[in-house]
Amino acid sequence: MRNLWIFINRYNAFFLFIIFFIVGIVLTLKNNAYQRNVIINSTNSVVGNAYAKLNVIKRYLNLRQVNDSLALENAQLKTSILALNSVDSTKTSVIKDTVNHQQYTILSAMVIKNSINLANNIITVNKGSNDGIAKDMAVISPQKGVIGFVLEVSPHFATIRTLLNKDTYISVVLKKNNAYGSLVWGDKNFDFRKAYVKEIPNHFKVNIGDTIVTSGAGGFPKGIEVGRISQTQISTGDSFMTLEVALFNDFSTLQYVYIIKDRYSSEIKNLQETSKNEQ
């Protein structure tokens, strides 16, 4: 101990230098927005690039599943084309301008960072504000099921707060009787295959196997199938039910997502805000 003290004392200039230097650096980082930004941005770009590289491999390994899902989707689209073609268009007298009055536009994006194991999962996709993505847009999965909402956008990337996140509430209805509820995840449940529907009043009759669809509020188009009820016997003690839902989509093999652009989202938001103010 005495030797250590002598050693420190002998080279006190150096140790004092280290201490003061560190204090200086800390001051620099704490108080200057520019230096802090450089550090955070450079780490972000390193992390982003690493994930992008890793994803090339992952995408290759999952090709089979993606092919299957694409084929399935193709089949569905073909079916709908057939259905459209069978309509006798010569008989319609009113022309509906579907291009200008289309409320929802769909943008597809590739997932470059998936996350399912955390308490609050956020995924990253390879489209950003340059592609027309904005905050709070709804995101669905290519087949069935919802993903979540856009959290942050940069010019080329966007992060999505998925359903597997404590802050995500998605407005849903029971398909058979239009009872409103909200879809949540969390509450000691960290299984990415199930979620809960809350706030459906007790007087509705619900069976196992009933389908849950989106309600049309909160950015999602109406009627997107979310999941099937797998358990109804959860006691809550109040006048609302909690239903367990088996989700249709599998978050663990997510590769592509569809981001939904709502033409009227800002209009709806403004309207709701002004209505609130006048209460």
Place this chain on the structure above:
Amino acid sequence: MNSKLIFYNIIRWFLLLFVQIFLLRNVIFYNLSTPFLYVLFLLVLPFGIPNFLLYLIAFGTGLTLDAFYDTLGVHTTACVTLMYVRIAFINLSLNRDSIDEPEPSLGNMGFKWFALYATLCIFAHHIILFFLEAFKLNEFVYTLTRALLSMVFTLFTVLLTEFIFHNRKSV
């Protein structure tokens, strides 16, 4: 250390910082070279001040500069680095017992010693200052050019000031 010396140093601190902040802050050549004359105060602090006090003075001076330059921490770190180089250089080049001059100024130590001493100290100070300001190695050559050109400018002003005041004192 007598009270006259302390008084001189305090006056010098105010004078140099005043000149630095109100005059030299606006002097810049092609966005590349700008003088930091205030380091002269740290260079000619008297011998015999304990290391801790030296660092504290450097820290305080840097902090004052940062307050006026709006770059909290950058000048502070650079000044502390300069102080380390000063202590190390004086330890290496001078025998502690045979120092009879009060302070390491040009007049006391001779041009050769002082020029080398000032060059090394200013080099360390400017390298830390400019790289901390840029904070990335992307523009390494540009930052280095800025640091070196500023070093030449600072060194020039430091030596000039020393020459002027040295002559006046000895007369």
